[in-house]
Amino acid sequence: MCGIVGYIGNKQALPILLQGLRRLEYRGYDSAGVALVEGNQLRRERSVGRIEELAAKLKGTESASTLGIAHTRWATHGGVTEENAHPHFDCKEVIAVAHNGIIENYKEIRSTLVPKHTLRSQTDSEILTHLIEEHYHGNLRKAVAAALAHVRGTYGLAVVHRDQPDLIIVARMGSPLVIGMGDAEYYIASDPSPMLAHTKRVTFLDDGEIAEVTRSGVHTVTLMDEDVNKCISEIEWDDATAQKQGYEHFMLKEIFDQPAVLKDAIRGRIDLEEGTAHLGGINLTDDQMRSIDRIVLIACGTASYAAMIGKYAFERLVDIPVEVDVASEFRYRDPVINERTLVFAISQSGETLDTLAAIREARRKGAIVRGIVNVVGSTIARETEGGTYIHAGPELAVASTKAFTNMVAVLLLYAVQFGRLKRVTPTTGRRILTEMLEIPKKISIALEQNDAIRQIAQQYSNYSNYLFLGRGMNYPVAMEGALKLKEISYIHSEAYPGGEMKHGPIALLSSTFPVVAIHTKNALYDKMESNIEEVRARGAKVIAIATQGDDRVHEIADEVIWVPATEAILEPLVNTIPLQLFAYHMAIQLGRDVDRPRNLAKSVTVE
Numbered sequence: 001m002c003g004i005v006g007y008i009g010n011k012q013a014l015p016i017l018l019q020g021l022r023r024l025e026y027r028g029y030d031s032a033g034v035a036l037v038e039g040n041q042l043r044r045e046r047s048v049g050r051i052e053e054l055a056a057k058l059k060g061t062e063s064a065s066t067l068g069i070a071h072t073r074w075a076t077h078g079g080v081t082e083e084n085a086h087p088h089f090d091c092k093e094v095i096a097v098a099h100n101g102i103i104e105n106y107k108e109i110r111s112t113l114v115p116k117h118t119l120r121s122q123t124d125s126e127i128l129t130h131l132i133e134e135h136y137h138g139n140l141r142k143a144v145a146a147a148l149a150h151v152r153g154t155y156g157l158a159v160v161h162r163d164q165p166d167l168i169i170v171a172r173m174g175s176p177l178v179i180g181m182g183d184a185e186y187y188i189a190s191d192p193s194p195m196l197a198h199t200k201r202v203t204f205l206d207d208g209e210i211a212e213v214t215r216s217g218v219h220t221v222t223l224m225d226e227d228v229n230k231c232i233s234e235i236e237w238d239d240a241t242a243q244k245q246g247y248e249h250f251m252l253k254e255i256f257d258q259p260a261v262l263k264d265a266i267r268g269r270i271d272l273e274e275g276t277a278h279l280g281g282i283n284l285t286d287d288q289m290r291s292i293d294r295i296v297l298i299a300c301g302t303a304s305y306a307a308m309i310g311k312y313a314f315e316r317l318v319d320i321p322v323e324v325d326v327a328s329e330f331r332y333r334d335p336v337i338n339e340r341t342l343v344f345a346i347s348q349s350g351e352t353l354d355t356l357a358a359i360r361e362a363r364r365k366g367a368i369v370r371g372i373v374n375v376v377g378s379t380i381a382r383e384t385e386g387g388t389y390i391h392a393g394p395e396l397a398v399a400s401t402k403a404f405t406n407m408v409a410v411l412l413l414y415a416v417q418f419g420r421l422k423r424v425t426p427t428t429g430r431r432i433l434t435e436m437l438e439i440p441k442k443i444s445i446a447l448e449q450n451d452a453i454r455q456i457a458q459q460y461s462n463y464s465n466y467l468f469l470g471r472g473m474n475y476p477v478a479m480e481g482a483l484k485l486k487e488i489s490y491i492h493s494e495a496y497p498g499g500e501m502k503h504g505p506i507a508l509l510s511s512t513f514p515v516v517a518i519h520t521k522n523a524l525y526d527k528m529e530s531n532i533e534e535v536r537a538r539g540a541k542v543i544a545i546a547t548q549g550d551d552r553v554h555e556i557a558d559e560v561i562w563v564p565a566t567e568a569i570l571e572p573l574v575n576t577i578p579l580q581l582f583a584y585h586m587a588i589q590l591g592r593d594v595d596r597p598r599n600l601a602k603s604v605t606v607e
């Protein structure tokens with residue numbers, strides 16, 4: 001997820017663009033750049049690092065330009081370098097493009113461009129500038145529309161041309177773009193926050209629309225060149241709220257981001273034809289993958305629960321043993337690994353020192369080491385010989401939510417990809433992947449329980465202890481739910497496999513020790529039903545996560561939170577959602593600092 005800003009009007013553009021980037025830094029901050037149309041010149045400055053690095057480079061720059069675009073990057077394709085920073089130029093350096101999104105077919109397009117064009121970056125975005133260059137014959141909007149006709153994927157786009165000093169072209173497909181209306185001046189941004197200091201009158205582009213923004217107005221058409229009448233909205237938000245897109249906290253925004261970012265995790269990686277997944281970053285041939293005889297998943301905290309889900313999936317689909325190690329234990333237990341062991345390091349930040357130290361130990365012992373990471377160019381990403389980015393976008397709340405579901409999605413794709421090299425049939429692979437494509441919709445359905453969960457939290461926030469129960473792949477989901485609750489509400493909570501409760505923890509239960517049970521329709525439904533009855537017999541209240549349509553659960557649960565049915569192996573992607581919302585609303589009830597809980601850091605870079 002990146003941030004785009006643009007300005008066209010009668011004021012100096014540069015300070016407006018820099019201030020706008022600062023408002024969008026939450027969308028990505030590994031590099032930034034600005035392009036200004038000035039006289040008959042197109043000037044550009046880019047830098048690695050935060051916005052202030054760019055501002056420092058531009059300090060003292062006098063620019064009379066009143067037209068420009070700027071971009072703050074969250075790398076998805078291509079490392080964190082100045083060359084990969086936006087805006088990108090065409091060969092003649094007369095067209096500048098700032099892009100937010102993922103161009104799925106950029107490799108195919110790149111191969112058609114390279115003979116004639118000089119591509120300078122490793123990004124998917126740069127191909128857009130050369131496509132526009134190919135189609136530019138004086139009309140910039142038509143050139144952009146013609147270029148986008150070749151593109152598969154998502155984009156929010158801002159384009160300027162050196163010879164068009166009164167025009168910005170913007171386009172949208174899957175990545176937001178907003179136009180702020182001033183007096184003979186207009187503001188472009190990925191969301192309203194950069195423009196609220198100037199105007200609250202905005203119009204939101206919709207998918208498939210492209211607009212010409214000039215000092216005299218905005219003309220919007222579809223990519224098929226049909227005029228579109230856009231309504232103007234009045235934004236009620238203040239700056240801070242706008243960065244959270246109207247949500248009270250980043251955590252809630254990121255919970256609700258999950259349908260969209262899950263699509264980014266699976267986009268271009270599913271092959272329904274072959275019933276398999278293609279995660280190219282694994283950098284192993286099929287034969288090398290077949291020769292692997294053990295998989296070790298290393299991670300910490302939430303990432304380790306994603307790893308546990310991966311273990312269940314790999315062992316169900318691939319006939320090789322899989323171990324999960326919390327990184328801080330792995331490096332001190334003298335693990336048995338060799339050159340046929342595949343070690344995955346799973347990390348949102350890619351900077352967790354325990355995980356980093358563990359992969360260095362694994363490499364020392366000759367293992368094949370790969371990363372499943374969110375932050376492009378992070379240390380773990382750079383110290384593994386390949387792997388897969390989870391494309392969750394910047395996760396700013398300390399409590400991890402969207403990164404967790406995207407890690408799980410990537411692990412499930414790997415399990416299918418490996419499984420199809422072994423015993424998984426095309427039909428089974430196709431069935432799982434077809435359902436995977438439905439998961440974003442099913443997460444949206446699970447999110448509709450938000451108000452019901454808030455009401456439950458209002459009644460249940462005074463308890464001091466919670467037990468979370470799950471069986472099979474829902475046991476790591478229970479672990480994640482317990483972690484979410486304890487880390488943001490500070491309520492003591494722990495998770496157990498449903499069948500394990502009778503071996504001790506059941507002694508804890510009473511009317512003041514509620515239980516959250518994941519009790520969805522699957523092969524272990526009857527077993528979990530018995531566990532819940534054991535809980536009820538001790539007088540403990542039960543909050544059940546249940547499958548829509550289950551007409552028995554009300555007999556054994558005090559509260560029911562509904563989730564849609566899905567493939568058993570995909571259940572964690574849906575069943576985790578209500579537990580995230582439960583933890584969030586409990587923390588709100590208790591007045592906690594949800595985005596910055598006490599004692600915690602977003603990335604634990606100490607041992």
Ligand code: AGP
Nearest residue numbers: 301302303347348349352399400
């Ligand atoms: C998750 O909500 C916590 N913030 C924490 O457990 C986190 O998952 C853990 O520190 C690992 O971080 P990483 O994914 O960045 O490596």
